[in-house]
Amino acid sequence: MxxxxxxxxxxxxxxxxxxxxxxxxxxxxxxxxxxxxxxxxxxxxxxxxxxxxxxxxxxxxxxxxxxxxxxxxxxxxxxxxxxxxxxxxxxxRCRLVVAAPEKIAQRGLPAPGARVRVATKYTNLARAWFAARGVEAEVVKLYGSVELAPAVGLAERIVDLVETGGTLRANGLIEEATILEVxxxxxxxxxxxxxxxxxxxxxxxxxxxxxxxxx
Amino acid sequence: MIRELAPVPGMPEAFGEDALRLRWMEGRLRTLFAARDFVEFIPALLQRPELVNAARAPRLAHHTIVFSDPEGGGPVAIRADFTPLAARFVAARLPNTQEARVFYSGPTLAAHPVAPDGRREQWQVGAERFGGARAKADREILELAAHALAIGEWNEPVLVLGHLGLLRALVAQGRVPFARWAEVLQRRSPADAAELEREAGLPRGSVVALLAADEAWLAKAAAREDALGEAARELLARAEEVARAVPKVQVRVDPALVPRFLYHDGIVFEGFARGFGRALLHGGRYDALMQALGRPMPAVGLSLDLWDWLAASAEAAS
Missing domain, CATH: 3.40.190.10 (Periplasmic binding protein-like II)
Known part of the structure; x- marks a missing residue:
């Protein structure tokens, strides 16, 4: 069996x-x-x-x-x-990405030594990705509707799965970097x-x- | 439940039938080891963290709890694995002994879960063989592992043999540390191994081939006059010998087998039983650890977790 x-x-x-x-x-x-x-x-x-x-x-x-x-x-x-x-x-097939509202994304990814607040359900991957770039990530664990987090002030950035990018765009978010091809x-x-x-x-x-x- | 009565997560307890069964299995194993001239070793609960560093096994270090001794002894570590303790004992306390056989039985504590059920404590039982000719000692420990597997109450025990020399030979020229290769091989992911081959600057497919390696691949490797060929020949010879010596246990070779802790450097093995979801026994050669402890001598051993054996017995009975 x-x-x-x-x-x-x-x-x-x-x-x-x-x-x-x-x-x-x-x-x-x-x-x-x-x-x-x-x-x-x-x-x-x-x-x-x-x-x-x-x-x-x-x-x-x-x-x-x-x-x-x-x-x-x-x-x-x-x-x-x-x-x-x-x-x-x-x-x-999809991608795990870092995304942020346009205003934040325009400033570029956080520099080494910076501290960011990130909403995601992928807490380990998010922490590890930012840590590898010298950035300390305060991770807010969410189970869904992650795209809403920047709009309500829960986080500046999100880490989430993206297939076409439609949901990100609909919520005013811009893709900044790919963490993982999935x-x-x-x-x-x-x-x-x-x-x-x-x-x-x-x-x-x-x-x-x-x-x-x-x- | 009030906090005083709540168990600490990951710490198992046994009572009645389960406790009897654990003691019975421990007794069978002790008898098996003692009958082959292995002498009991009861190590201290605490060790020096430097011993863990000497093992150069990042995963063992990750699992080791270190704290400051309130009696002023400096940093001390709670044992997470018996093998380095046995190695230290032989290196430090038996300096003039050319050959030693030791066995042990007792709890170990890991900083993080060591089993999918969240358990952090193991009841580790094992046997270590120091000194003697390598091939003979490997054979002795492999046969002991097969006999140990055969005393369990489960169906169709399988002993799987690998050789770390195969992977080490294949990645020696690459730019990626061995521990990263080991992590990818433990997941058997050809996609990730191919990515790592590119990063390491190794020929395409050179390591991926190990993941799909069968006996034909191994036979071809064994014909080579280099480190890969030597490892392949040793693996095939030991597999044939143990299969002949203990026919009631099925013996298989798996060239991509990578052990839990990376202090091993030659023959490695794991034991399984049909119907139980994880390995019942681990072991292998660790000459480099003895070298790191300043006592260069051959060393090979096996260990198992009695709590897993209890779970496997219950699984087989159901």
Whole structure:
């Protein structure tokens, strides 16, 4: 039995597509369903697929509740779970950026020795990025609507994911720097990798499917 | 719950059946080690922080709690890992001994969680072999590791062998510190390894190949007359020997295996059991640590966390 953790939301459809290309067959389509667990097979190997919040996928895989999952590079870099990341799937592409209102952005990025207030849900990555530039970041942790923070005086800058930049522009923010190019990765529990041969074969099948897709 | 009764986060407690099981497993391991002439070593709870620095293992330093001794002893560190303590003991207290076998059992405390459940305390049990011919000592410790895995109550134990000499040989000419390579290899990310190859100025694919390396890659590497070839030959030979000696444990080679703490410099290994989500046993060779302690002699050992063994037994039983 192989257990897969698949993220809900915008990554669900492309994740299902890449797994289907690798040969995964689920008994029913998780899209539009309220169920969280779906039975299936991969080349006669029984599979249980869990459809869960994207943030929970690394937790499931690190703790061995799932053998394999799909998670964004942003979550992996922020949380540093002890998992393998053998395949970059090339789906869910976006960027983690620093953005600020135009007036602040015009002055340029803060100089070494400066102190800034930053709103983000990526507290570790934000702190590390500013620290590497000699800037002390006071980080305000938010779980959503981060773009609102400069307008209400919570922070001067934000660190957030950007796909097209539309939400930033709509809220009067300008992109100042890219911290991380993000795409989704196949992640694997290291112990399962060593003890389940079917899992290794599935990972290679996904790798092949990705190569064919991008060829 | 009032604060006085609340447990400290990350500190486990056992009672009744669980306590019995822990003691039973500890007893089995002690018997195993003692039967092979390993002598018990009971180290101090505190150590000098300089010992951790000598190990040159950034992750071990990150996990070590250091504070100022109220008795005026200067900075002291709470043990986060037994191996440097055993190494220090042999270097300082057994200066004329050419060969020593020691084992230990006791708690260690880390500054940060060492397990996904947030646990910071480990009940570390292990065995260290100092001196003697390297190949023979490696074989002895690997067989001991395989026998230890076999006494656990879980299904299909697997012992995975690697060799740090492979990675060291591949990245020796690069401009990136070894610790950064180790971090990328621990995540098995070909995308990040390719990025690091560019940064290090190494030929494209030279390190990425290690992530996908199989026995055919290893056989090809073993034919080379350089450091890479030497590491590959040593790895293949030890894997074959331990597989033959302990057939009830499955033995696999993984050329990209990188240990938790980077004081190792030769053969490294980890033990697993089907159905349990993390390694049950770690170990490897650490001659460089002995050298750093001023006592150049071969050293190799293994260690495990009994709390993980308890969790793995419960998992297997369920």
């Amino acid at each position: 192989l257990r897969l953790a698949i993220p809900k939301g915008r990554l669900l459809a492309p994740s299902l597509q890449v797994l289907a290309q690798a040969g995964l067959v689920l008994a029913e389509d998780p899209q539009g369903s309220r169920k969280l667990s779906f039975a299936g097979t991969w080349h006669e190997v029984p599979v249980q697929a869990f459809v869960i919040r994207a943030q929970d996928v690394p937790v499931f895989v690190e703790r061995g509740a799932a053998d394999l999952g799909i998670a964004g590079r942003d979550l992996l870099a922020e949380g540093r779970p002890r998992v393998f990341e053998p395949v970059d799937l090339g789906i869910g 795409s989704s990765r196949l992640i694997v529990n290291p112990a399962a990798w060593r003890t389940k041969e079917a899992l290794v074969r599935l990972v290679f099948a996904v790798q092949r499917a990705c190569k064919e897709e991008h060829a």
